[in-house]
Amino acid sequence: MYEIMQLDQEDLVLYYAGTEQCSPLHSWKSIRDHFLFHLVFSGKGVVRVNGQDFHLTAGQGFVFFPGIVTDYQADKEDPWYYGWVGFSGKKAESLLQEIGLDRQNTIYTAQPTKNFIRKVERLINDIARAPHHYLKLATWYYLWYLLDSSKLAEDNKSIKKTPGKEASFFTTYYEAVEYYIQKNYSNPNASIQEMARWIGLSRTHLSSVVRQKYGKSPRDLLIEYRMIKARELLTTTILPVGDIARSVGYEDPLVFSRQFKRFFKKSPKKLRQKQ
Known part of the structure; x- marks a missing residue:
């Protein structure tokens, strides 16, 4: 499923990757021309999607799709520490589907073991530091394999949802x-x-x-x-x-x-x- 040699650079284009320990109530709202996936390593925060608030903790993640306003905020008492990777390409959406994500299901959940968190954190940092595109791709596919094999079935059912304000999503x-x-x-x-x-x-x-x-x-x-x-x-x-x-x-x-x-x-x- 994750055969790198079968993909060209148009299939998957990596933009950037990184990690951040957020300050209390740190928030972000923007719109992008690519996909952006986050995974929470520790702490907690809230993500606003389609008029609902999703309260996420360690082991959970979220993806934002191109052309949609991103809106999320760190907790006041226990702000999250997370990693992210931005990407696009002809096969980007199908690869997201491999880990259970699409435009209707944008929240990812895995068992937050120390081993899983440590591996994902290391891989995201390796993507950020990789000196050339092929090495970034190789690391990215290992990360995606780990996310796929670690995801929990029926993950969205365990996520706390609360009514949110009118969603500020734009199609263009x-x-x-x-x-x-x-x-x-x-x-x-x-x-x-x-x-x-x-x-x-x-x-x-x-x-x-x-x-x-x-x-x-x-x-x-x-x-x-x-x-x-x-x-x-x-x-x-x-x-x-x-x-x-x-x-x-x-x-x-x-x-x-x-x-x-x-x-x-x-x-x-x-x-x-x-x-």
Whole structure:
């Protein structure tokens, strides 16, 4: 089943691997263009999937699929220590199915013996340190064989589920970009670098994705949304221009007014007077 020589580099592409001891309540929420599998070595935390909270401990793991927002948080009293591996490829989903995971079943469970935990931790660190792709693949397949042979049957039935908030899942990067802008346009610290980090793309890749869809840069898209919101406030409220500037993410009203005039060819004051 795990014959490396039968696979080419398009079948399985390894992105990165690593381990981390999380701080209390450490959380992460992003969207990626590849698969990301975590296994908990110790401690505990919660993963939010399809509107449900899964409380995981040592020996359990979770996978996030491409294009879906990841949302998880370490416990306050006993934060988890986990390892992860990111990958993609033509056979990535079928390999996940080998260890019992698919888009409806994203939680993995094994018996958390010290030997199992120690082996998985070592293999993930070996993947991270391997000097070339073939050695990374060889180590990855040994890791996957270990996960397959150690998984517990009917694992999801033993996982505690609790109702969660509405899941923030997106089917495309475009939806994630629009969501970020809609939720962060009023934040003066919102930036394209932060948008890229939140979505899980490089800044260059994000710019390429946005230009392909909208014909403009992510920065221009953010400015456009801010200006439209500012115009809405100017025409529907009596808020001072300074307050409107701060409401759409500009700490300096003069910077806001210059940007507004550049966008609409008239100042905020003149636009309001014509209403």
